[in-house]
Amino acid sequence: MRIDRIDIINVHNPFNHPFTTSFTSFVNRDALLIKVYSEGLVGWGECKAFYGPFYNPEDNGTVLHVLKNIIIPAILHEDIAGPAEFIEKFKYIKGNRLAKAAIENALWDLLSQRSGKSIKTLLGGTQDEIKVGVSLGSEKTLDDLYRMIEKYLKLGYHRTKIKIHPGKDIEVIKGIRKEFGDITLTVDANSAYTLKDVELFKALDEYKLQYIEQPLGECDLVDHAELQSQITTPICLDESIDSYEACEAAIKLKACRVVNIKSSRVGGMYEGKRIHDLCVAHNIPLWCGGMTELGIGRVQNVSFASLPGFTELAHDVAAANRYFEKDITIPMVDITDRCTIIVPDETNGIKYTIDENAIDAMAVAHWIMK
Structure with missing residues (x-):
């Protein structure tokens, strides 16, 4: 080319x-x-x-x-x-x-x-649709957060993820469990804690989270391994997984039990597929992360998430209207009544065009x- x-x-x-x-x-x-x-x-x-x-x-x-x-x-x-x-x-x-x-x-x-050929086919994707989860930021009050959770549960989102940070963590999760019972719930700390907070994470074991995402610093693979050895909740690494080599080191150190691949963060879908294949070989559950993309990146994430290792967990690849009133693809990415997104390929007629007027x-x- x-x-x-x-x-x-x-x-x-x-x-x-x-x-x-x-x-x-x-x-x-x-x-x-x-x-x-x-x-x-x-x-x-x-x-x-x-x-x-x-x-x-x-x-x-x-x-x-x-x-x-x-x-x-x-x-x-x-x-x-x-x-x-x-x-x-x-x-x-x-x-x-x-x-x-x-x-x-x-x-x-x-x-x-x-x-x-579709990007799904070029990558070797096998799934016709992907499960969608919702990621919610911090809210001013618990009632505000509860309203947001209820809204997306009614839409059928397969997993609810909450951002936490010191001062807004265990009491928030305790409240959510009391309000919504045993929904599929995860938390994302975006590296806001250190190994000194191990007792907090031991306490979070009680709330049966699907995983705790990136609790410690992105370079703290050794500390993540130590934390994982002391808690039963799986640790999911996100920011730490910025390359094939980083993922390989995390697996060897037993620093996590789940991996979030954001293909752009590792250099693109080619490198992302290499990491996917590595995790599949080591039986590490995977999901595809989002970075509040506009339509171009969102559609490409959907194709990437069709790879065969992305079957167990819901993805941060929500409908576009979750974030934006307007977007840059026609149509805007949307969810089905099953709260999934159909993966574009040669057989299903799903196609997104770029809305250059919107751009x-x-x-x-x-x-x-x-």
Whole structure:
């Protein structure tokens, strides 16, 4: 595939409801969209970085620099066979995985169009639909949180995940169990705790959580292994899993019993599939994480989550209207009456097109490189 031109479009899309985590609160999705022109075709990718380096070391500013000044000049007017060759070509760049994934995702789109095969088929996906879970941020009051939980339970979401942080943890979970009984419940700490909090996590065992997501620091694999050895609730690693090597180390250390793969965080779907295969080989349950994507990234997550190892647990790949009033695909990603999302492939007629009018309305900056 000869790369003729690449556009980077910065868009702002307001959230329906502020999304609050242990480290900040987001009121709109500040995203970079990647438009790759190749021999008469156009492939789209979406960068999953945010406006600041809070969740990930990369942010939109660093991604923009790496794309404009390093990656794009090196591939313009060059032939790239596909995602695998692209990843190999840029393995000399340390980190900056979200930047690489933004281009890599667009290459999958181009490869799909050129081959006439869906991304699901190209990846080796086997599932026709994926189960959806809901991830809820911190709310001002428990009553506000209860209303949100009730809303999504009525919609049929298969798993409820709550953000926790010191001061808003065990009492919140205790209240939820009292209010809603034995719903499938998980918590996400986004690295807000340390091993000094081991007694808190021992106490959480009582509440039969499906897993505790990323309780400790992203680099604390040894401490996660120590914590996992002292509690019965499975630990799920998220931020810690930023590469195949990190996942391999986590498995060897027994630092977790569940893994959340966010393909963009590990450099793209090619690397994400390698991690998926590693976990399947070690019988580690998997689910596909979300990063409040717009429609381009959301659709690609749905395809990625069709891989055969993603069967047991619900995913953070919700309906688009969970986050946004408007989105950038036609149709917007939605759930079935079974609270699943149908995976687009060659046989079911499900197809998403890019709403360029919506992108233009949300755009705040546009860079053209050719």
